[in-house]
Amino acid sequence: MYSYLIGKVSSIREGSIDFEVNNIGYFLFVSTRDKYVLNEEYRVYIYDVIKDDLFKMYGFLSLEDRIIFEKLLEVSGIGPKRALTIISQATINELVSLIKLKNVKLLSKINGVGRYAETIIYHLSNKLDFLEPSLFKYQNVFLALKDLGYEVNKINEALLSLPSGLSDDIALKEALRGINNV
Numbered sequence: 001m002y003s004y005l006i007g008k009v010s011s012i013r014e015g016s017i018d019f020e021v022n023n024i025g026y027f028l029f030v031s032t033r034d035k036y037v038l039n040e041e042y043r044v045y046i047y048d049v050i051k052d053d054l055f056k057m058y059g060f061l062s063l064e065d066r067i068i069f070e071k072l073l074e075v076s077g078i079g080p081k082r083a084l085t086i087i088s089q090a091t092i093n094e095l096v097s098l099i100k101l102k103n104v105k106l107l108s109k110i111n112g113v114g115r116y117a118e119t120i121i122y123h124l125s126n127k128l129d130f131l132e133p134s135l136f137k138y139q140n141v142f143l144a145l146k147d148l149g150y151e152v153n154k155i156n157e158a159l160l161s162l163p164s165g166l167s168d169d170i171a172l173k174e175a176l177r178g179i180n181n182v
Contacts, residue, residue, distance in 0.1 A: 001046075001048050002046040002048060002057070003045065003046065004043050004044060004045045004046055005019060005021045005026065005043075005044050005046055005059075006021065006041065006042070006043050006044075007019050007020050007021035007022070007026075007041065007042070007044075008020050008039055008040065008041050008042075009036045009037065009038055009039065009040060009042065010025060010038070010039070011038075012036050012038060014032065015029060015030065015032055015084075015088075016028060016029050016030060017030055017036055017059070019042075019044060019059065026057060027057065028044065028046075028057050028058065028059035029056060029057070029058045029059070029080075029084060030044075030058070030059045030060070030084075031060065031061075031065065031084060031087050031088045032088040033087070033088050033089075033091070034060070034061045034065075042061065043061075044059040044060065044061065045059065045060045045061075045062070045063050045065070045066040046058070046059055046060075046066075047059075047060070047066055047069055047070065047080075049080050056080065058080060058084060060087075062092075064092050065087055065092060068087060068092055068095060068096070069083050069084065069087055071124055071127060071128065072086060072087075072120070072124075074123060074124075074127075075116065075119055075120050075123045075124065076119060076123075077116055077119065078116060078120070082112050082116075083112075085111060085112035086110060086111075086112040086113055088111075088112075089110045089111045089112060090110050093159075093160070094110075094160060095107075095110075096128050097156045097157075097159075097160045098110075098160070099120060099121055099124050099125055099128060100125060100128060100156070101156060101157060101160075102121050102125060104117045104118055104121060107120065107121065138159050138162065138166075138168065138171045138175075140168045141159065141168055141171045141172045141175055142155055142159060144172060145158075145172070145175060145176075145179070150179055154179050155175070155179070157178070157179075158174075158175040158176075158178035158179045159171075159175055161178055162174055162175065162178075
């Protein structure tokens with residue numbers, strides 16, 4: 001089993017890439033959320049699926065994505081294809097937050113989750129403690145709100161609703177509005 005490969009992208013398709021390492025090309029299924037550039041060098045974290053008549057490799061730009069992928073595979077009814085679809089539709093921060101907040105309604109709206117939302121929450125809500133959800137998005141805002149005494153669950157809910165790319169000042173104001181309206 002491989003942990004990671006370092007090489008260059010030689011071909012890009014929707015949901016997969018050809019990844020060249022030492023003149024050997026690997027076909028990797030990848031998240032459509034990850035943006036690869038031809039001939040750029042990457043470290044890609046690998047998950048292998050090996051069965052009697054099958055060998056597939058899944059690649060991730062971050063170790064956290066691979067860990068979430070592996071955790072999703074522990075859930076009954078979630079296979080590699082569905083797990084990759086889920087990871088392609090939501091960030092780690094969003095997934096971890098929704099699972100830890102046990103938000104079935106929003107989690108089920110992610111493409112690939114659907115009726116598996118309750119099962120995912122049941123199996124994973126206590127297995128993701130090593131990931132602090134909102135530290136991936138607006139870390140400074142998360143820490144500021146925590147220092148002000150707000151509950152982590154309320155902070156995560158507020159930050160989860162914010163669009164990406166806001167300055168910390170604006171994100172803090174919007175998060176405070178969200179917390180105070182709940």
